[in-house]
Amino acid sequence: MPFFEARMGLLLDVDGPIASPVTRTVPQPIIDYLLRLAGAGWPVVFNTGRSDAFIREQLLNPMMASGIPDGVRFHAICEKGASWFSFDADGAGEVHVDKELALPSSFGDDVRDLVEEKYSALMFFDETKRAMVSVEQSLDVSSADYLAGQAEFDADAFDILVSYDMGGIRLGRERPDSNGEVGYRIDPTIISTDIESVRLGKDLGAERALALLAPYGEVPNTWRTVGDSRTDYAMADYLHGKGYDVAHVDVRPSDGVPEKPYPILIEEGLVNEEAGAAFLAGCVAVLAK
Missing domain, CATH: 3.40.50.1000 (HAD superfamily/HAD-like)
Structure with a gap:
């Protein structure tokens, strides 16, 4: 080709x-x-x-x-x-x-609160997302520092996901929902973490x-x-x-x-x-x- x-x-x-x-x-x-x-x-x-x-x-x-x-x-x-x-x-x-692929707004509120209370020195909550929930590395934070804290944030976000009984995926590990299906995942990148429907x-x-x-x-x-x-x-x-x-x-x-x-x-x-x-x-x- x-x-x-x-x-x-x-x-x-x-x-x-x-x-x-x-x-x-x-x-x-x-x-x-x-x-x-x-x-x-x-x-x-x-x-x-x-x-x-x-x-x-x-x-x-x-x-x-x-x-x-x-x-x-x-x-x-x-x-x-x-x-x-x-x-x-x-x-x-x-x-x-x-809209069928959007997370509940209350879930986004809980993640925003998590960032403000514990991770604001590393990342910010992306207020512009309409369906997924995302956080992003602050521009004044080094990549090494952000990535060091990202894993802990992902674990905390997963706990919130579990509390909603929606299912989820974190770092390749799945938690099935009540129907035996996985509905949402936590997807980390080098500058962000997205929490989203698995259909995305x-x-x-x-x-x-x-x-x-x-x-x-x-x-x-x-x-x-x-x-x-x-x-x-x-x-x-x-x-x-x-x-x-x-x-x-x-x-x-x-x-x-x-x-x-x-x-x-x-x-x-x-x-x-x-x-x-x-x-x-x-x-x-x-x-x-």
Whole structure:
């Protein structure tokens, strides 16, 4: 499979490949590459655990400031498939939320209280999530300090989850609910912890992406998915299972590269948003040929 083709669909995780995990912002060159590619007719969909508010601030607003071409539409799948919206030169459309996948608001209140009482020196409660409950490393805290406290927070959050009798997963260990099914999980990343329905995931995001593109006749056969964690491979897994020609770009391969039935692409010597920028620059170079 060639690395680049004349027109491909891009399904992009945000934290890591696009937004720096250090600054939580998107470098301007990446904004410019995405606008060029979308303007050339490449479908661009963001598939992220982030909220719609984060996408507005870090992607929509900088893109509008730079100028979204007329007729270009971006799609954003947020909270791992729990919410989604589209945006163009006129701004954001309606945000849709799958309420069946949302945690009780009282559970979020209890986690917020936990953070304020015990972990405020390390992390903050994400007030922008509509369905999942998330905390995030404070910008002035080192990664080592945050990760050292994260495991204890995850254990405390799991105890709250148990008190709601909703079931859960913590670090690979499951607690079935009264029906013998697991309903929720605690999913730690290098800068955050998400507490979410087990139905959420990057595969659900990929499914929603195709549904968003279909009414506009924009679904190409060839795709590149881009991510920084092992869970991001679910995007390519889903597309491959549906018969699409797909390759996955891993911008943090040091976490371990699994064996897959599709190509895995790596930007040697680069990680996170630098690797994402290099990949996108290569895509833009195709437009000049």
